Amino acid sequence: MPKKLELLTGNDVVVKAALLAGADFFAGYPITPSTEIMSGWAKEAAKNPKLEFLQTEDETSAGMATIGGLLAGKKAWTVTAGVGHVLIQDPMVLAETLSMPFVMYVGQRGGPSTGTVIYSQQELNLARYGGNSEGLRVVYAPSNIQELFEITQKAFNTAWRYRIPTIILGDGYLTKTLSPVDTSKVLPQEKSEAYFLNGEVKNLRNCFSREEELGSHLNKLFSRYASASKQIVESESYQADGAEVIIFAWGTVGFAAKVAVATLRKEGYKVGLFRPITMRPFDDQGAIKAVKGAKKILIVESSGGQFGRIVRETLTQSTDADYVRLYKPAEGITPEEIEEKVKEM
Amino acid sequence: MDKRGITKIIIAGEGGQGVQSIAHILTNSAFASGLNVSFMPNYGVEQRGGVSLGFIQLGNGVIGFPKFAKADILLVMCERAIARTKQYIGTETLYIYDSDQIEKSELGSIHAQKLGIPATSTANQKLDGKVFNMILLGAILEETGLIKRDIVEKELEKYFIDKYEKKAQLRNLNKKAVELGQRLAKEAYNN
Amino acid sequence: MNIDPRYPNCINIKSKPSNFCPGCGYGIISKVIGQVIDELEIAPRTVFTLDIGCNLLAWDYYKLDTIQTHHGRVTPLAVGYKRAKKDSVTIGIAGDGGLYAIGLQSFLHAAHRDDPITIIGVNNTIYAMTGGQLGPTTLLGQATDSSPEGKFTYPKPIFGPELAHEVADDKAYIARASVLNIPQMKQMLRQAIERQAQGHFSFVEILSFCPTNWKTDAKGSIEMIEKMEKTYKTGVISG
Numbered sequence: 111m112p113k114k115l116e117l118l119t120g121n122d123v124v125v126k127a128a129l130l131a132g133a134d135f136f137a138g139y140p141i142t143p144s145t146e147i148m149s150g151w152a153k154e155a156a157k158n159p160k161l162e163f164l165q166t167e168d169e170t171s172a173g174m175a176t177i178g179g180l181l182a183g184k185k186a187w188t189v190t191a192g193v194g195h196v197l198i199q200d201p202m203v204l205a206e207t208l209s210m211p212f213v214m215y216v217g218q219r220g221g222p223s224t225g226t227v228i229y230s231q232q233e234l235n236l237a238r239y240g241g242n243s244e245g246l247r248v249v250y251a252p253s254n255i256q257e258l259f260e261i262t263q264k265a266f267n268t269a270w271r272y273r274i275p276t277i278i279l280g281d282g283y284l285t286k287t288l289s290p291v292d293t294s295k296v297l298p299q300e301k302s303e304a305y306f307l308n309g310e311v312k313n314l315r316n317c318f319s320r321e322e323e324l325g326s327h328l329n330k331l332f333s334r335y336a337s338a339s340k341q342i343v344e345s346e347s348y349q350a351d352g353a354e355v356i357i358f359a360w361g362t363v364g365f366a367a368k369v370a371v372a373t374l375r376k377e378g379y380k381v382g383l384f385r386p387i388t389m390r391p392f393d394d395q396g397a398i399k400a401v402k403g404a405k406k407i408l409i410v411e412s413s414g415g416q417f418g419r420i421v422r423e424t425l426t427q428s429t430d431a432d433y434v435r436l437y438k439p440a441e442g443i444t445p446e447e448i449e450e451k452v453k454e455m
Numbered sequence: 456m457d458k459r460g461i462t463k464i465i466i467a468g469e470g471g472q473g474v475q476s477i478a479h480i481l482t483n484s485a486f487a488s489g490l491n492v493s494f495m496p497n498y499g500v501e502q503r504g505g506v507s508l509g510f511i512q513l514g515n516g517v518i519g520f521p522k523f524a525k526a527d528i529l530l531v532m533c534e535r536a537i538a539r540t541k542q543y544i545g546t547e548t549l550y551i552y553d554s555d556q557i558e559k560s561e562l563g564s565i566h567a568q569k570l571g572i573p574a575t576s577t578a579n580q581k582l583d584g585k586v587f588n589m590i591l592l593g594a595i596l597e598e599t600g601l602i603k604r605d606i607v608e609k610e611l612e613k614y615f616i617d618k619y620e621k622k623a624q625l626r627n628l629n630k631k632a633v634e635l636g637q638r639l640a641k642e643a644y645n646n
Numbered sequence: 647m648n649i650d651p652r653y654p655n656c657i658n659i660k661s662k663p664s665n666f667c668p669g670c671g672y673g674i675i676s677k678v679i680g681q682v683i684d685e686l687e688i689a690p691r692t693v694f695t696l697d698i699g700c701n702l703l704a705w706d707y708y709k710l711d712t713i714q715t716h717h718g719r720v721t722p723l724a725v726g727y728k729r730a731k732k733d734s735v736t737i738g739i740a741g742d743g744g745l746y747a748i749g750l751q752s753f754l755h756a757a758h759r760d761d762p763i764t765i766i767g768v769n770n771t772i773y774a775m776t777g778g779q780l781g782p783t784t785l786l787g788q789a790t791d792s793s794p795e796g797k798f799t800y801p802k803p804i805f806g807p808e809l810a811h812e813v814a815d816d817k818a819y820i821a822r823a824s825v826l827n828i829p830q831m832k833q834m835l836r837q838a839i840e841r842q843a844q845g846h847f848s849f850v851e852i853l854s855f856c857p858t859n860w861k862t863d864a865k866g867s868i869e870m871i872e873k874m875e876k877t878y879k880t881g882v883i884s885g
Binding site: 135137162164166167168170171172174175176177178179181182183184186200201204208304305306307311312313314315316317 | 658690691693695698702705706708709710711712713714715716719721722723724725726727728729730731734751752755
Binding site for chain 2: 115117228283284286287289290362363366368370372443
């Protein structure tokens with residue numbers, strides 16, 4: 111298909127991509143910086159009676175209503191951010207234990223608590239393990255608007271193909287920024303199907319009487335997750351071969367790092383990048399491979415170390431390299447800052 | 456322009472001054488010119504009042520992140536924006552300001568090449584007070600040198616079509632304002 | 647009206663004997679709901695959302711699709727499902743805690759939006775599943791696990807149906823029944839479900855036994871309901 115460049119904001123792109131993925135049910139609650147996605151959907155639903163829209167009284171209800179939509183076989187989804195994300199992890203864990211294709215976009219903002227309405231990378235822990243979770247969900251981290259467009263579509267497919275809650279973890283800068291995106295990249299849609307009233311009675315429970323019952327239930331879920339992970343896990347290694355310094359970065363900061371690496375390489379620095387695309391499941395193998403031969407590892411994130419802890423845990427027995435941190439909680443990180451840091455090292 | 460071929464522009468003004476209009480038309484024009492472009496609005500929690508900033512990047516290169524540390528061109532439209540935007544001044548920054556809204560004396564602590572454009576008075580005297588922001592847009596266009604006027608005029612048409620339907624004279628006023636802004640920038644360069 | 651002593655068709659015989667306590671009001675309530683479903687012939691279209699209190703024990707009670715959810719979230723789950731499947735009969739069941747404490751917000755908003763679902767609120771004045779703590783419908787001076795000797799109770803309880811009526815559309819069906827009057831309960835549940843079919847919100851609160859936490863025998867349980875009926879008036883509040 112020929113390229114089709116359009117000038118859109120991240121918010122516009124999320125709505126467009128969701129529609130292309132077959133989304134037809136949205137329940138949500140307004141919260142900056144994700145509100146425009148909700149109102150964008152409302153505008154679409156106002157024009158198209160096949161689309162459902164519900165603004166609920168809070169985020170726990172939004173998540174629960176979304177699950178209601180899924181039970182009826184709708185490609186239901188929601189969006190949130192910040193403290194709304196905190197609340198929505200309540201229905202999220204219900205979707206987790208029931209293995210439901212709950213799709214959610216999160217526009218990270220400053221935290222903890224109300225923080226800023228603007229930007230951060232501080233909801234990584236929450237997305238990966240929020241609520242009383244065992245991490246049985248998929249978390250995608252797009253690094254620019256093009257990836258956001260393709261990953262949002264992919265998220266719906268992953269959720270329905272593997273029946274697993276899937277989060278698209280963006281941030282306030284990504285969703286507010288207006289930039290060109292090629293909207294010709296459309297993925298084929300995965301089929302949806304109803305849980306209820308389809309001829310086979312289902313009694314869905316999230317509460318078990320005895321420890322062994324829950325244990326057995328969870329072992330099945332872990333096993334499913336492990337085998338699905340093999341198909342789902344995704345990462346990018348950029349110029350990592352022969353690199354003395356490997357940068358670890360994700361999301362929009364990951365793209366800044368990539369641009370920095372391209373420039374640094376031109377200037378003769380032996381530096382590479384490992385950028386996870388799925389934050390859950392995490393590409394442990396890819397990370398370990400990327401750091402072979404590296405003398406230093408630079409972890410860059412707009413948080414106080416949420417990503418850093420994952421990196422160090424993953425690499426714990428696989429590297430002797432020194433760790434350097436470029437942590438700017440709740441603040442953006444530009445390619446220039448990353449270049450400067452690498453040159454310092 | 457940075458080493459990756461991108462020009463970084465910040466527009467700073469108060470709500471109601473048309474920061475968003477300038478930013479959108481600049482962005483749309485850059486896109487229509489086939490340039491790579493990015494525009495990110497940045498403001499605090501207040502719905503009204505407060506300084507609003509627009510971070511714009513345009514050029515033929517790669518844009519690495521929606522925000523940046525130092526601007527190549529910084530447009531300051533009101534006094535309150537002076538303090539707010541100080542951190543974005545680098546060694547190469549061109550500091551454009553509306554000399555009718557801001558006294559040169561207020562800029563004592565600003566160490567950058569300055570370009571004062573009498574946008575408000577020019578608009579009031581020659582066109583219409585409302586289009587002062589389009590004069591400032593003209594000045595920016597002159598300084599980037601990357602976007603042709605006919606493309607800008609097409610984008611002005613698209614962006615303001617609803618307003619033009621209600622008030623047809625705005626069309627010419629906006630066009631003239633951009634033209635004037637470019638000329639003022641050329642002339643005022645020796646400030 | 648005949649109360650059929652046999653189990654309704656829509657009940658899952660394999661789940662017998664049920665896990666409800668002996669003397670629990672849910673024994674009666676669940677059976678009556680089942681009878682109404684049979685009589686209205688809506689089994690193929692009926693879906694239940696259940697809370698985390700004692701009604702969770704009904705999770706496999708019916709041969710119908712059920713989903714047991716978090717405490718207080720019965721209503722928004724039902725709302726979402728009904729919106730996505732408009733020809734279904736969507737019923738949410740919760741206790742007084744799940745509806746008037748943690749679930750009050752979403753309960754009132756469903757009434758406010760006139761969402762066409764049916765909510766059944768089982769009121770036994772306490773949080774039974776966790777051992778009988780005080781709740782929104784505990785009476786002044788009532789001794790419970792967290793109001794020893796009746797301390798810490800509030801001047802006025804929450805009157806759920808009346809509160810819902812304040813925000814609901816006039817066409818909503820809102821009523822209060824009691825386990826001591828089964829024909830009335832059955833009639834009200836029927837009307838509630840019929841009102842859902844007409845596209846409106848419906849709610850029936852049912853005053854119910856909890857001998858385990860009230861620490862009452864059969865006679866004492868009946869007396870407690872009679873006492874509750876003096877405060878919580880049975881009848882149709884909106885309809």
